[in-house]
Structures are given as structure tokens and as C-alpha cells.
Amino acid sequence: MKNVKILLTLLFILSVNFGKPCSMYKVTKNGKTMVGCNEDAWRTTPHIWFEIGNKKAPFGAAFTGSRFDGINGYAPQSGMNEHGLVFSRLASYHPKNENYNFKNRLKITNPTQYLKDILHTCKTVEDVKKYIEKYDHSYFIEDVFIYVDKSGNYIVVEPYKIISGNKASYVLSNFCPSITSKEDAFKLERYQNGVLFLNNKLETDLEFCRKLSDTMHVCREKIGDGTLLTSIWDNTNGTVNLYFYHKYNKTIQFNIKDELVKGNHILKVDSLFPKNEEFEKLASYQIPHNNDFLRLFLVFCGLFFAMSSVYFLVNYVKNRKTNSFNTIKLLLIPLGLILFHYMFVLSTNVNIFYFDSPYKSYSSNLVSLTSYLPYVLLVVIIPLIKFNLKLIKEKLWNTLALITLSLNSLLYLILIGFFVYWRFYFNF
Numbered sequence: 001m002k003n004v005k006i007l008l009t010l011l012f013i014l015s016v017n018f019g020k021p022c023s024m025y026k027v028t029k030n031g032k033t034m035v036g037c038n039e040d041a042w043r044t045t046p047h048i049w050f051e052i053g054n055k056k057a058p059f060g061a062a063f064t065g066s067r068f069d070g071i072n073g074y075a076p077q078s079g080m081n082e083h084g085l086v087f088s089r090l091a092s093y094h095p096k097n098e099n100y101n102f103k104n105r106l107k108i109t110n111p112t113q114y115l116k117d118i119l120h121t122c123k124t125v126e127d128v129k130k131y132i133e134k135y136d137h138s139y140f141i142e143d144v145f146i147y148v149d150k151s152g153n154y155i156v157v158e159p160y161k162i163i164s165g166n167k168a169s170y171v172l173s174n175f176c177p178s179i180t181s182k183e184d185a186f187k188l189e190r191y192q193n194g195v196l197f198l199n200n201k202l203e204t205d206l207e208f209c210r211k212l213s214d215t216m217h218v219c220r221e222k223i224g225d226g227t228l229l230t231s232i233w234d235n236t237n238g239t240v241n242l243y244f245y246h247k248y249n250k251t252i253q254f255n256i257k258d259e260l261v262k263g264n265h266i267l268k269v270d271s272l273f274p275k276n277e278e279f280e281k282l283a284s285y286q287i288p289h290n291n292d293f294l295r296l297f298l299v300f301c302g303l304f305f306a307m308s309s310v311y312f313l314v315n316y317v318k319n320r321k322t323n324s325f326n327t328i329k330l331l332l333i334p335l336g337l338i339l340f341h342y343m344f345v346l347s348t349n350v351n352i353f354y355f356d357s358p359y360k361s362y363s364s365n366l367v368s369l370t371s372y373l374p375y376v377l378l379v380v381i382i383p384l385i386k387f388n389l390k391l392i393k394e395k396l397w398n399t400l401a402l403i404t405l406s407l408n409s410l411l412y413l414i415l416i417g418f419f420v421y422w423r424f425y426f427n428f
Contacts, residue, residue: 023173023190023216024078024088025198028152032204035086035148035233036213037078038190041066042354044283046229047074048242049266050259057120059083060260062240064231064269072112073266077229081119082256084150084235085128089115092144094159094176102136111139124149129162144176150235169198171216190216206232206241210248217246222423223354225282229269244273287353287422288346294418295347301411302343308404309336315401324396328387332408335380342370357424374419377412385409 024037039046043066052060063079080086108114114135122128128147138159145157156163158176173191175184186192194216201208209232218226230243238256252272259265270279288295309332316329345367346352352359358371388409391397397405419425 022090024146025171025194025212026148026154027169027202027204029202029204032236033148033152034204034209036209037088037231038213038217038227039077039229040218040226041228042225043067046269047266048269051264052260053120057117059120061119062256064229066228069112075112076115078231079119080233080235080240080256083123085119085122086148086233086235088146090144091142091174092176094141097160100160102138105136106134108135108139125153125155129155132157146172169202171195190218214248219246220354222356223282223285225354242269244269245276245279247276289350298343298347302340305336306340308408309333311404342373345370353422374424377416381412381416
């Protein structure tokens with residue numbers, strides 16, 4: 001069982017290395033602490049917002065995030081309150097552990113508000129620890145959090161464990177430290193880059209942190225996506241510097257207390273910076289996961305391919321002794337079922353659209369194999385169209401069979417067009 005958990009952890013590390021990685025660091029020297037956070041996401045809605053306190057949650061705070069959570073607003077990815085308490089959230093993996101009994105703890109029913117309330121009510125990491133220990137924080141089974149206070153002390157909050165530390169420097173990425181060896185953690189390039197950078201020198205000025213954040217940022221070749229937003233929090237002076245879309249030659253600085261005087265307000269980060277061509281490219285990139293029409297089209301294709309396979313199977317059995325070219329249906333039957341599955345894969349796996357083709361999945365060999373289907377369609381489309389035209393011209397099949405085959409050919413052509421747009425055939 002232990003070996004299985006280690007394997008699953010390693011697979012997750014590999015998957016986030018090719019998925020949605022994030023990273024952070026903290027550095028403390030001569031009584032000053034700085035915290036840097038890289039949010040790496042495909043979302044195009046990065047925001048920073050400021051929330052004043054109230055009677056129950058008295059401390060004002062600033063947050064950054066890009067995932068909209070309905071009536072709760074944007075979910076915080078990082079943030080700092082007016083007392084210099086900073087936090088960062090990173091995707092991670094931890095196997096469920098039935099040995100931990102959190103049944104008597106409070107349930108987390110609104111995760112976005114829960115995360116905000118911690119900064120609105122706590123001054124130090126000890127306060128945070130006491131606050132979190134009231135709750136069943138295994139709710140965040142796919143996340144790891146870190147909180148850093150003004151003194152430089154920090155806690156890492158895993159689903160089942162809270163780890164305290166006070167090292168002068170600390171780097172964290174998409175893993176739970178309690179179940180991840182240093183060797184496995186070093187497989188994450190951004191984590192390795194941060195650790196090696198800090199091995200050479202440690203400072204707490206903005207320029208040093210800018211270079212460190214730059215060293216740890218991600219930029220993928222296909223679309224140019226990667227680090228959406230970098231935030232560098234100075235919890236001694238109460239400021240935050242933002243760097244947008246892995247461009248580190250331009251920054252915007254906010255003073256938390258000055259912004260809180262203005263009351264609750266939110267700012268769209270990309271509107272604060274000069275036009276970024278790479279970001280515009282990402283924002284205009286249309287895939288089923290940000291375009292409902294494309295998602296519905298893939299659903300339609302999948303259902304049509306599945307029904308076509310059933311129809312061709314019945315038609316083949318019924319006409320196997322009389323129809324000319326009847327054996328071609330033996331090709332169309334499995335092809336339709338395979339494409340039905342591929343439409344499902346495309347609808348549920350966003351990574352495919354952002355990484356080099358053919359896409360390689362570290363969690364499913366079947367998904368990796370389906371990435372070769374665009375090449376299969378490219379090979380068969382011309383012979384299939386020629387065959388289709390011959391059948392129509394000579395009226396060798398009945399009308400319904402011809403219509404079904406023709407619609408399949410048309411959908412194959414449309415899909416090939418989308419595959420070209422999504423760069424499933426090339427990587428430039």
C-alpha cells in the first residue's frame with residue numbers, strides 16, 4: 001500500500017509538471033520577510049481585490065485569484081492581510097487517509113469564504129493553526145497551503161497534517177512535503193530552480209525576489225501559456241508587487257493599507273499592464289473548455305459516431321450477402337466507437353489542447369494512444385471521400401446508409417480542421 005501511495009504521488013507530480021503547476025517561496029533576512037507566489041493557470045481572468053474587515057473578521061486583506069466562484073466572487077490563490085500574514089494555495093496530491101478522524105471538527109461548506117476568513121481573523125501562523133484545527137481541512141484533499149507571518153515563521157497545511165517551520169528560506173510547489181521525498185520534489189523543474197537559486201544567495205529586496213520568481217516561472221511553447229500572475233508580498237512594509245503573464249520587466253505595486261482605505265474593490269490585472277501579445281493569444285484560443293459551441297459540437301460528434309457504429313453494424317448484418325462494398329462497414333464500426341471515446345477525452349481533458357502533440361498522459365496510456373487518432377483521420381479521409389463519392393454516383397447503398405456515411409465524412413473533415421487549429425499535427 002505504501003508503494004502504491006508513493007507511485008500515485010509521483011504520477012501526480014509528473015502530471016502537474018505538465019498540467020497546472022504553481023510555486024511559491026519565502027525568504028527572511030535581518031527581520032524582513034518576502035513571499036513570492038506564481039499562479040500558473042490557463043484562465044484569462046486574473047484579479048486582485050481588497051476587502052475591509054468587519055466586527056467578526058476585523059482585519060482587512062488583499063487577495064489575488066483567477067477562478068470565479070459564483071456569488072462568492074473570485075477564489076483566492078494568494079493574499080496578505082494588514083498584519084503581514086501571507087498565504088498561498090497550490091494544487092497537490094494526497095491519498096485519502098481513513099485513520100484520521102476529523103468527524104468532530106467543523107465542516108467547510110464555503111471554501112472560498114473559509115480561506116478569506118483566515119486572513120480576516122488571524123495575525124500570526126499560530127493563530128492560523130488554531131483556526132484551521134477547528135475544521136476538517138481534509139476537505140482540501142487536492143491542495144496544499146502555506147501561511148507566512150511577519151516574523152518569517154510559516155506553516156504548511158496539508159489535508160491531514162500541519163507542518164511548522166522557521167527556515168530563512170523555503171520553496172514549495174505542487175506536493176505535500178510529508179509524503180514527498182526531496183528526490184521526487186526535485187522532479188518539478190520550477191521547484192528545483194527555486195531551491196538552486198536560493199542555495200547561491202539569499203536577499204529580501206524586490207529585485208532579488210523578481211529574479212527568483214522569474215527563475216521559477218513557467219512558459220509552455222505551444223500557446224505561450226504558463227505563469228499567469230506573479231505576486232511578491234512584502235509583509236514588513238505591507239506592499240504587493242504584481243507581474244503579469246511571466247513578463248518581469250513591468251510591475252504594479254499596491255500598498256495594502258492605502259487600498260483598504262478605499263473600501264472593498266476589485267481590479268482586473270491584465271487591464272493594469274501594457275498589451276501582452278502572448279496573453280492575447282491565450283485569451284483568443286478557442287477550445288471546448290472555454291467555448292460552449294465547441295463542447296456541444298464534440299458531444300454531437302461523439303453521439304453521432306456511436307449511433308453510426310450501431311447502424312452500420314445492423315446494416316452490415318442485414319445486407320452482408322447482397323450489398324457491394326459491405327465490408328467497409330467493418331472499418332466504420334470500430335472507428336465510430338473509437339472516435340466516440342476520443343470526443344469524450346477531448347471534452348474532459350484540457351491538457352491536450354496546451355501541450356505538444358501527440359499528447360502524452362502520465363496517468364492513462366489509453367489517453368496517450370487516442371492522441372494519434374488525428375493522424376489516422378488524416379490518412380483515411382481522402383480514400384474515404386473517394387469511396388463515398390463512388391457509392392453516391394453508383395447508388396450502391398441505400399439512401400440512409402449513404403447519408404450516414406456522408407455525414408461521417410463531413411464531420412471528419414470538420415474535425416481535421418479543428419485539429420489543425422489546435423496544433424494536433426504540429427508544434428509551432
